[in-house]
């Protein structure tokens with residue numbers, strides 16, 4: 001499948017910008033932690049700090065949900081959890097298939113965080129016949145010959161690809177042809193999908209490269225500051241010390257509007 005696009009427009013049909021959608025899970029994670037501690041209300045500043053987002057941006061984001069909070073009281077934690085979950089489509093159970101049950105696929109299958117967030121691992125699929133029937137995280141691996149049947153019978157719309165890069169496009173095409181419309185791709189390759197299919201790509205090595213860039217920049221700033229102050233350079237550069245000298249705030253450190261998030265559109 002060579003045609004098609006891999007990006008959605010910047011704004012969803014319901015008028016919530018993509019950047020806001022990308023921050024909703026950050027708010028939800030922070031709110032869930034508050035809910036677990038039975039905290040009834042939270043101010044925009046507290047929640048913004050917990051989510052690592054600027055508070056003005058948070059208030060703007062929540063205005064898209066029609067949630068404005070109460071002056072002097074803040075936001076109702078339980079109601080916001082419900083509102084954001086509903087907006088993200090998490091009030092229903094999403095069956096997910098993972099394709100490619102090697103090191104990464106098995107680690108994902110064993111990750112308990114999916115189920116607790118409404119994502120049920122419906123099937124584990126691998127092309128290696130010797131793996132068929134073997135349980136991983138308590139689920140027997142199924143052979144990839146059965147991929148289409150598994151997707152259709154389980155009503156799966158979300159697929160996770162953890163195969164080698166060379167197999168990812170073919171797996172993607174088969175998933176899409178069987179009815180999958182959202183793909184989380186861990187393979188280091190750009191997938192081509194038809195209109196109506198969303199692809200998100202996770203690449204930890206890109207994240208590390210971005211951190212390396214920031215480390216290099218911070219070390220450069222440190223050296224420039226020393227030169228300006230007439231302080232001689234230390235014998236060896238300590239990356240930790242350099243980092244301490246130019247700490248960024250959490251508001252600019254992470255998040256979809258600022259730096260590149262760990263999960264990005266393909």
Ligand SMILES: NC(=O)c1ccc[n+]([C@@H]2O[C@H](COP(=O)([O-])OP(=O)(O)OC[C@H]3O[C@@H](n4cnc5c(N)ncnc54)[C@H](O)[C@@H]3O)[C@@H](O)[C@H]2O)c1
Pocket residue numbers: 099100101102103104105125126127128144162163164165167170171185186187188202203204205
């Ligand atoms: N995104 C990240 O941050 C990140 C991190 C680690 C690995 N990766 C990538 O994830 C992928 C998996 O890595 P790994 O270490 O688990 O590799 P692995 O070799 O351990 O596992 C790959 C699995 O895919 C299966 N497979 C191969 N072709 C298939 C096909 N057509 N259909 C179904 N299954 C198929 C293999 O049998 C194997 O079990 C690689 O592409 C790797 O580069 C990404």
